[in-house]
Amino acid sequence: MLTKDELPECPVATTVQLIGNKWKMLIIRNLLSSPQRFTEMRKTIPISQKVLTDNLRALEEDGLIKREVFAEVPPRVVYSLSELGNSLRPIWNAMEAWGTEYKNNL
Numbered sequence: 001m002l003t004k005d006e007l008p009e010c011p012v013a014t015t016v017q018l019i020g021n022k023w024k025m026l027i028i029r030n031l032l033s034s035p036q037r038f039t040e041m042r043k044t045i046p047i048s049q050k051v052l053t054d055n056l057r058a059l060e061e062d063g064l065i066k067r068e069v070f071a072e073v074p075p076r077v078v079y080s081l082s083e084l085g086n087s088l089r090p091i092w093n094a095m096e097a098w099g100t101e102y103k104n105n106l
Contacts, residue, residue: 001063018062019088023047023055028085031065032092035080064088 007014019028026045030036041052056079059065064085070076081088 001061015091018064021055023051024059027052027055027059027079028064028081028088028092031079031081031085032089035068035078037076037078041079059085 008017019025023045026047027041030041030044038052038056041047042049045052047055056065056067060067063082066080066082066085068078068080070078
């Protein structure tokens with residue numbers, strides 16, 4: 001997780017830095033619906049395994065998602081939003097509403 005000194009001074013820039021790349025946005029979109037396994041995300045996000053892994057690790061490191069490993073053979077890993085990640089829901093809903101309105105006005 002980044003320290004306060006490593007984050008931009010502008011709060012909007014901080015938000016964009018944490019969730020602003022297109023892969024993180026798609027991962028969060030999926031996890032807002034329900035917890036998912038890695039392979040489920042690969043089916044709905046056109047992304048390489050390495051890029052998905054890197055973005056999941058970054059989101060986990062930033063405290064936005066949780067990774068739960070089940071002691072099974074083969075191991076099962078489920079990703080979900082953390083409490084902090086779930087606090088993005090109103091922001092997400094606002095972006096969705098704005099995008100819908102924009103498209104309707106074209």
